[in-house]
Amino acid sequence: MRGLKMDKMKQQQKPKLVIERDYSKYGFSVDVDYLYKARKGLSHEIVEEISKIKDEPKWMLEFRLKALEHFIQRPLPTWGPDLSRIPFDDLVYYLKPIDKQATSWEDLPEAIRQTFEKLGIPEAERKFLGGVGAMFDSETVYHKIREDLAKQGVIFCDTDTALKEYPELFRKYFGTVVPYNDNKFAALNSAVWSGGSFLYIPEGVHVNIPLQAYFRINAPQMGQFERTLIIAEPDSKVHYIESCTAGVYTTKSLHAAVVEIIALPGAHVRYTTLQNWADNVYNLVTKRAHAYENAIVEWLDANIGSQVTMKYPSVYLLGQGARAEILSVAFAGKGQHQDTGGKAIHLAPNTSSTITAKSVSKDGGKTNYRGLIKVLPGAINSRSFTKCDAIILDEQSVSDTIPYMEINENQVSIGHEATVGKVSDEQLFYLMSRGLTEQQALTMIVNGFFEAFTKELPMEYAVEFNRLIQLEMAGAVG
Amino acid sequence: MLVTDFLQMIKNRSEPSWLKQRRLDTFTKFSQLKMPDSKEEEWRYIDISQVNLDNVKIDGYTDISIDFGNDVIVLLMKEALNKFSDMINEHAFSLFTDADKFVSFVSSFWNNGVFVYVPKNVQAELPVTVKINNTNNPVYSLVVLDENSKLNFVEENVADKINPIVSDKINPIVSTSVTEIFVKENSKLNFFCSQILPENLYSFYYKRASVERGAEINWFLGSFGAKLSRWKVETFLKGENAKCQKYGIYAGNKNQHHDIITKTFHLVPHTSNNILVKGVLTGRASSVYRGLIRIEKNAQQTLSYMGAHTLLLSNKAKSNNIPSLEIEANDVRATHGSSVGQLEEEKLFYLMSRGLDRKLAENIIVEGFLETVLNKFTSDEVREKFRAITNERLLNA
Incomplete structure (x- = not known):
């Protein structure tokens, strides 16, 4: 009886896919x-x-x-x-x-x-x-x-x-x-x-x-x-x-x-x-x-x-109060070069833009963030923030960050931040000490890294995206 | 300049033959190179259409005053060539095998500069202070810190002989210099440099440093004068545990253009780099900060940071920031932060509500903005000087 209940519970816990x-x-x-x-x-x-x-x-x-x-x-x-x-x-x-x-x-x-x-x-x-x-x-x-x-x-x-x-x-x-x-x-x-x-x-x-x-x-x-x-x-x-x-x-x-x-x-x-x-x-x-x-x-x-x-998806902010949100994620595997990013051109007052870029490179892959924030004269009270994070998973892989900021107006607030580095050993250790293999732990960390993107997707696409990342991550531990 | 004139010029100089030959070689290269095009990435946001190095008139020696303690060797270049010919031959332009038009101009025509040698195990007590009185004459300086030594070096660029009011639109004064720095194992160099040139000059200053195992270089840069000022400061971290810090401020007014390039190359594992550059612009001034951190494939366990921030005090001021990262290694941490903004009304209100007038409140905020850079300066004297110049340039503008 008890076993049956457990089976039932297991069945319920198994994530139900909308599309197989x-x-x-x-x-x-x-x-x-x-x-x-x-x-x-x-x-x-x-x-x-x-x-x-x-x-x-x-x-x-x-x-x-x-x-x-x-x-x-x-x-x-x-x-x-x-x-x-x-x-x-x-x-x-x-x-x-x-x-x-x-x-x-x-x-x-x-x-x-x-x-x-x-x-x-x-x-x-x-x-x-x-x-x-x-x-x-x-x-x-x-x-x-x-x-x-x-x-x-x-x-x-x-x-x-x-x-x-x-x-x-x-x-x-x-x-x-x-x-x-x-x-x-x-x-x-x-x-x-x-x-x-x-x-x-x-x-x-x-x-x-x-x-x-x-x-x-x-x-x-x-x-x-x-x-x-x-x-x-x-x-x-x-x-x-x-x-x-x-x-x-x-x-x-x-x-x-x-x-x-x-x-x-x-x-x-x-x-x-x-x-x-x-x-x-x-x-x-x-x-x-x-x-x-x-x-x-x-x-x-x-x-x-x-x-x-x-x-580099771009938005020309032509009217007062217009807003741009660019969320760009990239995964570069063996022999691949992902040169991606975003551009926001502020041409009117009170406009705002946010660019978030996340990339992972693996097996010799190369990710580049390339972006432009441009504020033209008169686009007062423009606000813009760019955040780029890159994870390099192994010694063969590479990542560049090339953000351009061309600011021709002073009543603005423009910010940019970027980090490039590896998966933290502490995070890996934490997950592995709880019984995950290194492969599982890495995949989980990378999926978490992309979460800002996945949580914006309709459920079916979030599932697809996570599966794709999982496939790309296969063999991440040599 | 024609080849015949050039040959005449070097013939008249009492210089070692290796130098004459080298000048001739680089002059050939210089003559073949074109002035940089605005399509080239590093020259994209800078207007050098008024500058033509092929027409720059050169004569005489640059007037340089030096002040130093007796534990180090400091000479004007023209004198050092007699006594330290071999050492100069070995080091000169060895870090610039990729010389562009400006560097090959300096290496063809330089006539004076400073030679500094700190012998092994010498921890120089007094700073070496150099005041360069710039004209069209290019300046070449060489600083060598032998193993386990220490030095504070202060370089100030002025142009007292130039009438700041008269400006020649056809052939403006172009001040150029190349400085090469070798910081050998376990040595430490604090390098302070500034330009306070009159506002009818163009200046192009190239500086490269090679930093060996366990050695450290700290740059402190101040860019204040000139119509157009370009600094290109590059550091090559060649040995494990080499360290680099770059702190810079710039203050622009009127139609000035301040253009700063910093590059740090992490070539081996276990090196670190920290950069913070801040600028304040008013009037119609413009600026470009172009930063690069490059971490080579085997340079694991590297820590590198770059911060670039600009405060715009007028709505005609412009700022371009391009803080780039090129990361080829994975076990590293490379980050940058950058911002462009204005004086925040909230902060102004806070100060003014305590009885300060607007002007004073603005001054305090600008000072506070630059303070995070200035408080890294290891010389009180230079810090105070930079503070005073900034105030004068921005607040009385």
């Missing part, structure tokens, strides 16, 4: 008969072909070609990680898997449907999402939003569809936050962009359940260039989540996305990224938001996987 998923098997790929596959390399013809296939208005083709020109002329950045091994000439820049986007998972070709089943997307959609977009290589293959949200006027579709169906809204904001000539990879994205999410929240509407987009690279030597545009009208609220994974190959792939957010007065936008790229992906992403009066923009950015990631 094998987090160690993201690296698979499936065979797909692509409808269109651009020949490798980049040229005017390919850009024109992409625009033609998409049947785009003339202004968009012109925009693409202008961007291509800039991309060709702009040198690679001279700072940061080594990008000289990106095989620009061997990449496929456009790969179209299906002809017509589905609004039901059953309508998708078997291989693609199975891919997303394995990744747990349809199940997640049923359980706790207000809408889902799923991108497979170059195109969004599935998109759906809950009816009640659609009725309130929320638009959530892929970016190509938005260009056709909401041309005025689209043109008003597209490319205004990240211009085509912002940097080399924003130029590349502007030239060959395809897919991504378009999200419009009408004035005063609060979307209380997250909307999600899933980006999947399936083919080898592939460039994925989605483009996301979020427009939050005054006093609206939304939480958008993106996840990214890819099939594992020995050849290199490139992911160069552009994300633009316009948070109009009083709007509140939270953008969460849970990236777990395969180790052969170069991930070079430009993410930027404009925040108007009293708007709040939050970037929650988790960077796991990839060969090289360069990503």
Whole structure:
């Protein structure tokens, strides 16, 4: 009797997972008969072909070609990680898997449907999402939003569809936050962009359940260039989540996305990224938001996987009282370089920003924090605080911290703190003296280190994040 | 300067032949190097468009006065070249194998400076005090502390011969210097340096120190004058248990620009470093503090801290802080803290509510802000001097 009770207790204590998923098997790929596959390399013809296939208005083709020109002329950045091994000439820049986007998972070709089943997307959609977009290589293959949200006027579709169906809204904001000539990879994205999410929240509407987009690279030597545009009208609220994974190959792939957010007065936008790229992906992403009066923009950015990631989500605080929260976490394992951080540009009075960065490097991995706090003249009473912590787990691994502070106004309060070091022996000893193995203790400490991030995530994603960290930590004790 | 002029110049000097040859080598390098570009990271926030080292006119010797006790050897460089030629040959510019335009300018043209040698086991009682009267002439100084010795060194940069009112916009006065410091095993050097130059000068001062096992260097820096002032202070901790501390203050007014770079390189295990730099700016003054702590792969068990704080007294003042860490070892603790802010109204109110007028209340807060740096100074005299200069510069501005 007593034994039975104990069993029951044990069962209750076992954490109940919302979604059962094998987090160690993201690296698979499936065979797909692509409808269109651009020949490798980049040229005017390919850009024109992409625009033609998409049947785009003339202004968009012109925009693409202008961007291509800039991309060709702009040198690679001279700072940061080594990008000289990106095989620009061997990449496929456009790969179209299906002809017509589905609004039901059953309508998708078997291989693609199975891919997303394995990744747990349809199940997640049923359980706790207000809408889902799923991108497979170059195109969004599935998109759906809950009816009640659609009725309130929320638009959530892929970016190509938005260009056709909401041309005025689209043109008003597209490319205004990240211009085509912002940097080399924003130029590349502007030239060959395809897919991504378009999200419009009408004035005063609060979307209380997250909307999600899933980006999947399936083919080898592939460039994925989605483009996301979020427009939050005054006093609206939304939480958008993106996840990214890819099939594992020995050849290199490139992911160069552009994300633009316009948070109009009083709007509140939270953008969460849970990236777990395969180790052969170069991930070079430009993410930027404009925040108007009293708007709040939050970037929650988790960077796991990839060969090289360069990503500094930024917020331009354009209106009085606007606020930016950037929480960036990174994990660099063997051969990986995570060059991440955040930027806040204070252009109006009474604005505030907080940047929290946490990184762990292991097995020769390299993490860099790179950030900028800029206060322009007149942005009085700006407040900003940056905190960066890095843990280096072994002798092979490395971490740099490079914070820029450009302060051109005196009525401000700007602070920055950083620490770099190892896991404290005391903490390890404490946990191990209570019966944990060194591996378990280390994993627990690292999970705790990231807690500031995980506690901000919806439960399902917090579980996923902790599992991913656990996987990355496997073999941490040599 | 043309090669022929250069050859004439070195021919006229009574210098050892190794030095003439070396000057010729570095002059070739100097002539090939371009002035730094604002695209280069270290020159990003500094406007040196008025400075062209290729046109700087050099003549005569820099006037330097020295004062010291009789237990150490201190000579003007031009004299030291006769007596200590070998030691100078061995050390000169050996820490600057990566010389840029400014350093190669100094190594080609330097004509005076200070040579300091503290023999083994000598704990110098009196400080060595050096007053350099700057002009366009570059200055090279060499400080060698032999094993188990100790020295307090005070360097003050002025430019009494320059008319502070006349400013030549085309060819402004450019004051340059390179100082190399060797702190050998178990020695300790307190190095105080300041510049109180007139505000029509540009100054570029490079200082590098090599610190060996069990040795210690403490820097105390004060940047006050000049139109544009660049300090680059670098420390190489080469032996176990080597220590470095850097304390610096700057006070800028009008259109001044103060630009301070400090770098500490932890090359071996068990070394420590502590940096605290604070500045106060008023008027349209601007500043850049660029700090780097680099911990090499095998430099385990290292402790390193860097603090950089700026107080802005006017809304036209600007400050850029870039405190970077490059950490290649894991069993270390490296931290930094940085802030930029204004005088806090709350503190002002507190003082004023006790009967102080606003001006005095502001003075007290500024003094308090800098005090955490100044109270680390091991010389009362230098501390008092820095305090007085800061007050004069900021409060009467």
